[in-house]
Amino acid sequence: xxxxxxxxxLRALMRQPTEYTPLWLMRQAGRYLPEYCATRKRAGSFLxxxxxxxxxxxxxxxxxxxxxxxxxxxxxxxxxxxxxxxxGLYFAEGEGPKFExxxxxxxxxxxxxxxxxxxxxxxxxxxxxxxxxxLDGRVPLIGFSGSPWTLSCYMVEGGSxxxxxxxxxxMYSQPEQMHRILEVTAQSVIAYLNAQIEAGAQAVMVFxxxxxxxxxxxxxxxxxxxLQQIAAGLIRERDGRxxxxxxxxxxxxxxxxDIANAGYDAVGLDWTMDIGTARALVGDRVALQGNLDxxxxxxxxxxxxxxxxxxxxxxxxxxxxxxxxxxxxxQFTPPENVSVLVDTVHAHSRTxxxxx
Amino acid sequence: xxxxxxxxxLRALMRQPTEYTPLWLMRQAGRYLPEYCATRKRAGSFLxxxxxxxxxxxxxxxxxxxxxxxxxxxxxxxxxxxxxxxxGLYFAEGEGPKFExxxxxxxxxxxxxxxxxxxxxxxxxxxxxxxxxxLDGRVPLIGFSGSPWTLSCYMVEGGSxxxxxxxxxxMYSQPEQMHRILEVTAQSVIAYLNAQIEAGAQAVMVFxxxxxxxxxxxxxxxxxxxLQQIAAGLIRERDGRxxxxxxxxxxxxxxxxDIANAGYDAVGLDWTMDIGTARALVGDRVALQGNLDxxxxxxxxxxxxxxxxxxxxxxxxxxxxxxxxxxxxxQFTPPENVSVLVDTVHAHSRTxxxxx
Numbered sequence: 001x002x003x004x005x006x007x008x009x010l011r012a013l014m015r016q017p018t019e020y021t022p023l024w025l026m027r028q029a030g031r032y033l034p035e036y037c038a039t040r041k042r043a044g045s046f047l048x049x050x051x052x053x054x055x056x057x058x059x060x061x062x063x064x065x066x067x068x069x070x071x072x073x074x075x076x077x078x079x080x081x082x083x084x085x086x087x088g089l090y091f092a093e094g095e096g097p098k099f100e101x102x103x104x105x106x107x108x109x110x111x112x113x114x115x116x117x118x119x120x121x122x123x124x125x126x127x128x129x130x131x132x133x134x135l136d137g138r139v140p141l142i143g144f145s146g147s148p149w150t151l152s153c154y155m156v157e158g159g160s161x162x163x164x165x166x167x168x169x170x171m172y173s174q175p176e177q178m179h180r181i182l183e184v185t186a187q188s189v190i191a192y193l194n195a196q197i198e199a200g201a202q203a204v205m206v207f208x209x210x211x212x213x214x215x216x217x218x219x220x221x222x223x224x225x226x227l228q229q230i231a232a233g234l235i236r237e238r239d240g241r242x243x244x245x246x247x248x249x250x251x252x253x254x255x256x257x258d259i260a261n262a263g264y265d266a267v268g269l270d271w272t273m274d275i276g277t278a279r280a281l282v283g284d285r286v287a288l289q290g291n292l293d294x295x296x297x298x299x300x301x302x303x304x305x306x307x308x309x310x311x312x313x314x315x316x317x318x319x320x321x322x323x324x325x326x327x328x329x330x331q332f333t334p335p336e337n338v339s340v341l342v343d344t345v346h347a348h349s350r351t352x353x354x355x356x
Numbered sequence: 357x358x359x360x361x362x363x364x365x366l367r368a369l370m371r372q373p374t375e376y377t378p379l380w381l382m383r384q385a386g387r388y389l390p391e392y393c394a395t396r397k398r399a400g401s402f403l404x405x406x407x408x409x410x411x412x413x414x415x416x417x418x419x420x421x422x423x424x425x426x427x428x429x430x431x432x433x434x435x436x437x438x439x440x441x442x443x444g445l446y447f448a449e450g451e452g453p454k455f456e457x458x459x460x461x462x463x464x465x466x467x468x469x470x471x472x473x474x475x476x477x478x479x480x481x482x483x484x485x486x487x488x489x490x491l492d493g494r495v496p497l498i499g500f501s502g503s504p505w506t507l508s509c510y511m512v513e514g515g516s517x518x519x520x521x522x523x524x525x526x527m528y529s530q531p532e533q534m535h536r537i538l539e540v541t542a543q544s545v546i547a548y549l550n551a552q553i554e555a556g557a558q559a560v561m562v563f564x565x566x567x568x569x570x571x572x573x574x575x576x577x578x579x580x581x582x583l584q585q586i587a588a589g590l591i592r593e594r595d596g597r598x599x600x601x602x603x604x605x606x607x608x609x610x611x612x613x614d615i616a617n618a619g620y621d622a623v624g625l626d627w628t629m630d631i632g633t634a635r636a637l638v639g640d641r642v643a644l645q646g647n648l649d650x651x652x653x654x655x656x657x658x659x660x661x662x663x664x665x666x667x668x669x670x671x672x673x674x675x676x677x678x679x680x681x682x683x684x685x686x687q688f689t690p691p692e693n694v695s696v697l698v699d700t701v702h703a704h705s706r707t708x709x710x711x712x
Contacts, residue, residue, distance in 0.1 A: 171656060254610055272571065
């Protein structure tokens with residue numbers, strides 16, 4: 001493999017000193033970029049774009065051409081795993097992801113099995129290998145998966161939900177059925193992420209996008225427990241280098257202390273928690289990734305720079321920070337504000353280090 | 357005025373000892389009750405139901421006929437205030453509330469003025485008086501309003517939003533315009549709640565339903581600051597009795613310490629925070645109201661009872677707890693599960709007090 005020329009992101013995740021704070025943006029290859037929209041149009045649909053390793057590679061690299069980002073992230077969808085389990089993923093125009101065959105009863109749940117990452121999911125591994133070759137050592141490549149709880153929400157609801165009525169009904173009326181779904185899904189995520197690491201992913205992230213809708217107790221029983229299983233099952237070293245893993249529960253700020261003990265190297269934070277407070281709480285257990293409100297990018301360039309500096313100042317001059325948004329970048333983001341953000345984070349974090 | 361026969365709710369809000377933990381449920385007069393649906397059908401629309409004092413009184417009392425609840429809450433909508441400001445509230449079928457004339461520019465914002473509670477909003481005061489007479493001292497009546505931030509979200513977005521793009525764009529590009537909206541709205545809320553108290557409301561609650569979408573810093577500047585203004589402007593005693601006030605920021609658990617200092621008697625909690633941890637944090641500053649996940653009511657009766665006991669046990673044998681859900685009750689709730697909840701809360705809290 002080619003030598004990695006910018007390993008700032010990987011070092012920050014392992015809480016090693018870096019010259020500046022590395023950054024990448026969740027959903028950085030996305031609809032706010034005209035070049036992404038052009039490739040997506042050519043692909044025909046979002047799902048065809050995900051399933052073509054060549055086009056997935058193309059869009060993964062697009063934001064790196066525009067901005068001085070410190071990591072690339074595999075272009076894919078969190079729902080590839082349940083799709084490979086046979087649930088039939090599709091995207092209804094303007095409605096988000098849906099499943100043709102959601103889990104409706106105990107028979108559906110009994111049939112669930114761990115998909116072979118080199119079977120139905122081989123297209124993901126091919127994309128990882130192709131992107132890794134195309135990056136040619138420029139920045140590290142992040143692989144990812146949805147969390148068991150988040151995937152299960154979609155698998156039971158059949159799509160997005162405003163109240164999680166079906167999945168919470170199952171959870172509070174047949175918890176053993178809920179655990180069976182989560183168990184199979186957790187094993188699937190472990191196999192899927194390890195296959196991505198073997199194909200070339202240099203860090204992995206688990207997106208627990210819907211963990212925050214659970215109660216304090218239910219989060220521990222139905223989400224965190226399976227996140228811990230995953231951390232314990234992941235490949236942690238490859239080609240003589242550590243493969244850091246990141247967990248992100250959106251809306252999980254109140255549970256940060258327990259999340260920091262779940263076995264990951266880094267924890268993602270949304271924008272509701274002050275990152276300096278979070279750093280003090282986690283101490284030297286984990287690195288932190290975050291945590292600008294993506295809506296700041298709708299503001300003036302001055303507001304973007306000011307809010308970015310505020311996050312960096314709050315974290316302070318310590319190792320272990322990867323700058324990011326607290327959620328995926330919006331399709332309505334002006335691309336020029338992203339330039340302001342990237343430049344501010346790099347410049348201001350160098351100043352903080354110099355001033356210490 | 358008739359003597360109040362059950363003041364358990366008011367005493368708990370003031371952190372005085374009670375024989376059991378009082379409870380009421382957010383949106384307790386709602387679509388899960390067939391008798392509510394019948395009245396709403398007769399009214400023609402949700403808004404006509406809100407604007408008819410007689411029918412608003414009728415539905416306010418319905419849940420008290422079925423369940424042994426310890427408080428009644430005015431049947432109304434949080435958006436009556438901006439409606440009275442001239443924005444034109446309407447409800448599109450299946451889409452939630454909308455405004456015909458949302459705030460689009462500086463000229464719209466400059467025109468905003470505090471509405472007279474005895475002008476366009478007299479129908480609310482009439483409903484309060486009529487409900488108070490009909491209750492005849494049975495339980496206390498709660499008045500309420502939306503928070504300045506939450507009302508402003510609807511006023512700028514023109515309806516519900518998934519990303520709050522318009523209002524956050526305004527906030528991060530023209531903060532002075534945002535503050536002007538919030539300032540007028542805060543003054544309006546004070547006048548509106550004080551008029552409800554004068555008309556007979558025995559406690560008031562401010563619903564900051566969308567405060568949780570803000571960043572740590574923005575919450576303090578654009579929501580909490582105006583919640584503090586309101587607390588400072590409210591009538592706190594009427595007819596020789598304290599009028600307790602409650603504030604509820606959904607998703608505000610991380611900010612509980614600051615919210616507890618905002619000047620309210622009680623703080624509402626959603627289900628993401630353990631209520632025992634919350635109690636330890638707020639100490640003797642405020643009472644707490646909450647915090648069962650409304651989705652628990654989709655579970656078995658056994659699960660409902662177990663989860664309710666868990667909340668009560670976590671709070672422990674201390675004064676200052678009003679049991680509630682962490683969000684409005686769902687229209688899909690089986691009414692018989694609400695009986696289980698009410699009975700469990702009353703019985704188990706008596707056991708806790710007895711056992712101490």
